[in-house]
Amino acid sequence: RVETNFLSYAIDDAQKYPYLASMGIYVFKKDALLDLLKSKYTQSHDCGSELLPRAVLDHSVQACIFTGYWEDVGTIKSFFDANLALTEQPSKFDFYDPKTPFFTAPRCLPPTQLDKCKMKYAFISDGCLLRECNIEHSVIGVCSRVSSGCEL
Numbered sequence: 001r002v003e004t005n006f007l008s009y010a011i012d013d014a015q016k017y018p019y020l021a022s023m024g025i026y027v028f029k030k031d032a033l034l035d036l037l038k039s040k041y042t043q044s045h046d047c048g049s050e051l052l053p054r055a056v057l058d059h060s061v062q063a064c065i066f067t068g069y070w071e072d073v074g075t076i077k078s079f080f081d082a083n084l085a086l087t088e089q090p091s092k093f094d095f096y097d098p099k100t101p102f103f104t105a106p107r108c109l110p111p112t113q114l115d116k117c118k119m120k121y122a123f124i125s126d127g128c129l130l131r132e133c134n135i136e137h138s139v140i141g142v143c144s145r146v147s148s149g150c151e152l
Helices: 030-040 047-058 076-085
Strands: 113-115 118-124 129-131 134-140
Touching: 030 047, 076 134
Parallel strands: 113 129, 118 134
Antiparallel strands: none
């Protein structure tokens, strides 16, 4: 938690966003990055916690304010939790907003087949076969099979 009032030029309500974090997306000029890595900070191993804080001393470092949806998925558990959170209503991220269309890689799979299934808050991928099952708060991957009597 930090003081964010200085961001009022970029955020309507700076008090509503009291956190600053690096999303891990960095853009460097090639020469500046080589200078940092080869000569000045050869022992640095992490860009966000070591290289960038030192780079502000000698280079022009800029940041972009982002207030949209973002989750840190640096562990298997956080990736799993972020995917499950998308099944909740209302979701933090809208896959169906026409102003920000969301595209995935096309797959040449048959449509998912559902037979006597009960579902609540679930995403079902392409090519699945689900029979007489109960699925709640789950993400079902591509070409999955869920048999009769299963509860997820």
